Amino acid sequence: MTALKQYQRLEAAGLWRATPEDQRRDVIVSIGDATLIITDTHDKVLAHWSLPALERANPGEMPAVYQPDGDPGETLELPADEAHFISEIERLRAAIHRQGPHPGRLRLVTLAAVIAAVLALGVFWLPGALINHTISVVPEVKRQEIGAALLAHMRRVAGAPCTTPAANLALRRLSARLPARDGQVDRLIVMREGVRDTVQLPGHIMLLSRALVEDHEDPDVVAGYIIAEQLRAVRHNPLARLLRHGGISDSFKLLTTGQLPTDTLRAYAEARLTQPPQPVDDTALLEAFEDQEVRSSPYAYALDITGEKTLSLIEADPYASATSRPVLSDGDWIRLQGICGG
Numbered sequence: 001m002t003a004l005k006q007y008q009r010l011e012a013a014g015l016w017r018a019t020p021e022d023q024r025r026d027v028i029v030s031i032g033d034a035t036l037i038i039t040d041t042h043d044k045v046l047a048h049w050s051l052p053a054l055e056r057a058n059p060g061e062m063p064a065v066y067q068p069d070g071d072p073g074e075t076l077e078l079p080a081d082e083a084h085f086i087s088e089i090e091r092l093r094a095a096i097h098r099q100g101p102h103p104g105r106l107r108l109v110t111l112a113a114v115i116a117a118v119l120a121l122g123v124f125w126l127p128g129a130l131i132n133h134t135i136s137v138v139p140e141v142k143r144q145e146i147g148a149a150l151l152a153h154m155r156r157v158a159g160a161p162c163t164t165p166a167a168n169l170a171l172r173r174l175s176a177r178l179p180a181r182d183g184q185v186d187r188l189i190v191m192r193e194g195v196r197d198t199v200q201l202p203g204h205i206m207l208l209s210r211a212l213v214e215d216h217e218d219p220d221v222v223a224g225y226i227i228a229e230q231l232r233a234v235r236h237n238p239l240a241r242l243l244r245h246g247g248i249s250d251s252f253k254l255l256t257t258g259q260l261p262t263d264t265l266r267a268y269a270e271a272r273l274t275q276p277p278q279p280v281d282d283t284a285l286l287e288a289f290e291d292q293e294v295r296s297s298p299y300a301y302a303l304d305i306t307g308e309k310t311l312s313l314i315e316a317d318p319y320a321s322a323t324s325r326p327v328l329s330d331g332d333w334i335r336l337q338g339i340c341g342g
Contacts, residue, residue, distance in 0.1 A: 010030065010031055010085060010088055011028055011029065011030045011085070012028070012029050012030075012078060012082040012085035012086075013026065013027070013028060013029070013079075013082065014026075014027055014028075014029050014038075014076055014077055014078045014079070014082065015027065015076070015077040016029075016038050016046065016047070016074075016075070016076050016077075017074065017075055018046075018047070018073075018074050018163065018164075018165045018168060019073045019074065019163055020073050022165065024077065025040065025046075026040075026041055027039060027040055027041075027046060027076075028040075028041065028043075029076065029078070029085070031051075031088075031089075031092070032048075034050065034051050034052070035048045035049060035050060035051060036048070036049040036050075036051060036054060036066075036076075036089075038076060045169070046165065046169065047074070047168070047169075047172075048172065049066075049068045049076075050068070050069075050144075051092060051093070051096060052096050052140075052141045052144075053068055053069035053141065053144055054066055054067075054068065054069070054089075054093060055067055055068070055069050056090075056093075057072070057075065062079070062080040063077050063078055063079045063080060064077070064078045064086045064089075065077050065078075066078070066089075069144065069145065069148055071148075130248055130251045130252070131240050131243045131244060131251055132240075133255075134239075134243060134251045134254055134255055135237055135239045135240050135243070137255070138239060138254065140184075140203065140204075142258060143202040143203035143204075143239055144202075144203030144204070144205070145203070146201075146202045146203060146239065146242070146260060146265075147201035147202040147203030147204075147205040147238075148203065148205070149260075149265050150201050150202070150205075150242070150265055150268065150269045150272070151189070151201060151205060151207075151269075153265055153266045153269035153270070154191075154194065154207070154269045154270075154272075154273060157194055157269070157270055157273060158191050158192070158193055158194025158195060158273060159191070159192045159193055159194065160192065161189045161190060161191055161192065161207075162190040162191070162192050162210055162339040162340035162341070163190075163339065164335075164338070164339055164341075166335040167190075167335045167336050167338060167339035168339075169332075169335075170328060170332035170333070170335045170336040170339075171188045171189075171190070171336065171339070172188075173328060173332055174188060174219075174222075174223075174226075174327065174328055174332075174336070175187065175188045177223075177327055177328070178223055178226050178227065178230075178292055178294075178327075180204060180230050180233070181230060181231075181234050181288075184204050185204065186200075186204045186205070186206040186226070186230070187203075187204060187205045187206070188206050188208060188226070189205065189206070189207050189208065190207075190208050190209075190210055190213060190336075190339050190340065191207050191208065191209060191210065192210055192340055193210075194273050195207045195208065195209045195273065196209060196273075196276075196277070197209050197212065197225055197229075197277060198212075198225050198226065198228070198229035198277070199229075199272060199273065200229050200230070200232065200233040200238050201238055201272075202238045202239040202242065206226065206229060206230075208222065208225070208226075210339070210340045212225055213336050213337050213339065214337055214340065216298075216302060218298045219326075219327040219328045219333045219336075220294055220295045220298040220299065220324075220327055221298045221299055221302045222327075223292070223294045223299070223327045224289070224294065224296065224298060224299020224300075224302065225299065225302075227285070227288045227289060227292055227294065227299075228277075228280050228285060228299070229277075230288070231280050231281075231284055231285065231288055232277065232278050232280060235278070235280075236278055241272075242260075242264075242265075242268050245264075245267070245268045245271065246260065246261075246264040246268065250264050282312045282313060282316075285313065286312075286313065286316050286318060289317075289318055289319075290318035290319075293319070293324050293325040294319070294324060294325075294327060295317055295318075295319045295320070295324050296313045296314070296316070296317045296318065296319075297313065297314045297317040297320060299313065300313035300314045300317075301314070
């Protein structure tokens with residue numbers, strides 16, 4: 001995003017809180033490369049917010065209140081005397097919004113004509129072809145919106161995610177340590193209940209069971225589960241899984257309106273939490289562990305304490321006789337283990 005370079009030195013003072021239960025903290029806000037960076041008065045990074053997913057909770061009012069899309073509990077308040085910074089954020093959000101997909105009447109008519117022409121040729125009579133086309137044109141911002149909507153429905157079943165400011169920072173470091181195959185960083189969320197191990201949602205949102213951080217002493221275990229879920233997402237695209245669950249009509253609705261029915265999202269959110277994990281090929285797993293510089297044997301023993309069913313992951317551990325790069329520092333791991341309050 002070269003258009004962001006002109007904003008990189010712009011800073012402002014504000015008030016930030018991670019959850020509604022936390023007290024607001026004095027922070028310094030600056031604009032980075034496609035992110036809003038929130039630091040404390042000692043220059044310690046507290047949060048990174050994606051600018052394309054940034055929302056203003058009170059348009060036109062002061063002080064300005066911002067929040068990341070899908071997480072209304074975390075807020076940033078900018079006072080009226082930071083009007084210049086606020087106006088630059090609004091200008092940047094408007095620029096990003098203009099660059100994003102905005103199907104107006106002409107676009108809808110054109111898209112409908114294209115779909116009708118392709119349907120006339122018989123290409124999209126196959127549901128699989130329609131789904132593949134849909135996931136190829138849906139932008140990342142829309143995927144994040146769909147993932148956040150699914151998470152909201154899952155919270156009604158599984159409860160609110162676990163969160164503390166210190167542990168959230170450790171989660172962000174963990175996600176940065178383990179980027180997905182496409183180079184993007186997953187937003188990791190620890191769920192208090194309802195998630196068996198891991199669940200990948202559209203928009204690079206990954207849910208983790210609290211047991212993965214509470215019941216193991218080695219952070220390489222949770223790293224292994226994250227790597228395995230990332231491979232599943234490559235083989236079984238999270239958006240494609242949702243569209244297959246909804247059916248061909250929902251794919252058409254997403255193509256033509258950019259929206260999915262609430263009933264579809266709610267039903268899939270409930271079903272997704274109960275679906276067993278898809279198996280992952282050991283060869284692909286070992287390659288991913290090597291690429292990510294993570295030991296495979298801790299994950300293998302977490303799957304089967306005897307090691308009998310996961311012997312290939314143990315014997316071919318790419319870092320069995322070599323030093324791997326630490327997944328997390330001891331301090332971050334301890335903070336992450338306490339994210340649900342013990």
